[in-house]
Every structure is written in C-alpha cells, then in structure tokens.
Amino acid sequence: MLLFLVRHAHAVTEEEDASRPVSARGRGEVARLAAFFAGNGVFRPAQVWHSPLRRSRETADDLIGRLGLDVAKVETPGLLPEDDPLELAERLELFPRDRGDLALVGHEPHLGLLASLLVRGKPTAGLFALRKAAALALESTDGTHKKTGHRRWRVRWLVAPELLPPASVGTAATLSQ
Numbered sequence: 001m002l003l004f005l006v007r008h009a010h011a012v013t014e015e016e017d018a019s020r021p022v023s024a025r026g027r028g029e030v031a032r033l034a035a036f037f038a039g040n041g042v043f044r045p046a047q048v049w050h051s052p053l054r055r056s057r058e059t060a061d062d063l064i065g066r067l068g069l070d071v072a073k074v075e076t077p078g079l080l081p082e083d084d085p086l087e088l089a090e091r092l093e094l095f096p097r098d099r100g101d102l103a104l105v106g107h108e109p110h111l112g113l114l115a116s117l118l119v120r121g122k123p124t125a126g127l128f129a130l131r132k133a134a135a136l137a138l139e140s141t142d143g144t145h146k147k148t149g150h151r152r153w154r155v156r157w158l159v160a161p162e163l164l165p166p167a168s169v170g171t172a173a174t175l176s177q
Contacts, residue, residue, distance in 0.1 A: 001140040002156060003092070003118070004045060004103040005111045006063070007130040009161075011055035022058040029133035029161040030059060034066035036164050042157075043135070046100025047072045051079035051107060059133065060105040079106035085114035085123050089150055092118070097140055111136075118153040121145035134160040 009026030022030070037043035050060040052075050060073055078087040088104070095102060104111070108130055115128035118138055130136055136158045143152035 001097040002045075002101040003138045003140070003153065004043060004101065005115055005130065005136040005138065006059065006103055006105045007108060007111055007132055007134050008051075008053070008055040008059040008105060009062070009133040019054045021054050022062065026055070026059070026133065027062065028166075030062040031066060032161040032164045032166055033133055033135060033159070034063055035166070036159065036161075038067055042137070043067065043103070044069070044101060045071060045103035047074060048103045048105060049074045049076035049079065050105040051076065053080065053107070056105050056107065060103075063105075076104075079104060079110065081107040081110050083110050085110060085117045088114055089117050089148070093150055115155075117148075118150070119155060121147055121150075121152070130158075131160045131162070134158065 009022045009029045011020040011026055012023045014020060048060050048064060048071055050056045050073065056079070057075065064071060064073060078091065092102075109125060111130050112128040113123040113125065115136055115138065116122065116124040120127065128136065137156040138153040139156045141152045141154055144150060145152055
C-alpha cells in the first residue's frame with residue numbers, strides 16, 4: 001500500500017481572501033503535478049482525504065479532476081496545520097491495506113510531522129518539509145515501530161512541482177530510483 005502525502009498548492013493571502021483559495025500560481029502547480037502523474041500512472045489512490053480548509057479541498061479537487069480519477073474524496077479531521085499527527089497515524093492503522101492506496105491532502109507542519117512519525121516512529125520537526133503542491137509517497141512495510149506499535153513506512157519517492165516543467169511526463173521507473 002502506498003500513502004501519498006500532498007501539501008496544498010499555493011493559496012492567496014488572508015488579506016486577499018480570508019478563505020484562502022488556491023491562487024493562479026497554485027493552479028499551475030497542480031497542473032504540473034497532474035501532468036507528471038498522468039504520464040507515469042503512479043498516483044492512483046482509492047481514496048483522497050483532505051483537510052477542511054478551502055486550499056486543501058481545492059487542491060484535492062483539481063488533482064482528482066485533472067487526472068480523471070473516480071475516487072472517494074473525504075473531508076477528514078486531523079489534517080489541519082497544527083493537528084497532532086498521532087491522531088491521523090492511529091486512523092491509518094485502521095485503514096485496511098487491501099483497500100488500495102490512500103492520498104492525504106493537507107498542510108505543513110502537520111504532513112512533515114506525520115511523515116516523520118510513520119517513517120521514524122516519532123514526529124520530528126524538520127525531517128520532512130513538503131513544499132506547496134509537493135507529493136511524498138510512503139510505502140507500508142511489514143515492520144512496526146517498537147514504541148508505538150504502529151506499522152512502519154518507508155519513503156518511496158518525493159516530487160515537487162517546481163522541479164517539473166509544464167506538462168512534464170515521467171516514468172514510474174524514474175520515480176522508483
């Protein structure tokens with residue numbers, strides 16, 4: 001099972017719009033990320049969970065729409081920037097591995113702390129820091145963390161849109177290396 005952690009795309013400032021929708025720049029970031037995934041087929045989650053904040057929901061909607069995915073999209077508590085990553089880690093323990101891959105669209109510092117918790121067994125600030133519209137893929141292992149008893153994950157790949165030219169395509173082999 002793969003777990004995709006996707007940080008929301010660039011949003012307008014709170015002064016421009018208090019609800020902070022995705023900006024034109026952010027829509028371009030999502031377009032580049034979607035074009036990359038469309039070219040290699042590695043992003044095929046069975047479900048997409050997103051935070052209740054508008055920029056996260058719009059990023060999820062845009063990514064799903066551009067890829068033509070027919071997936072369940074779920075507004076999920078526990079994905080806000082300052083939420084405790086342990087809450088989501090516990091929820092992930094209940095998600096059956098045989099139900100397919102899962103994508104979470106959220107915020108920093110939460111996603112970085114969650115990645116650290118899943119990979120290292122403790123939420124360490126700065127170990128993972130996702131840029132806007134970046135996607136980090138973690139792969140479930142058969143191991144568990146001694147302290148938490150939660151399943152252990154390993155990094156499969158990381159991609160950020162600023163590394164991709166417009167309408168870029170890649171291959172799954174490139175991502176796996």
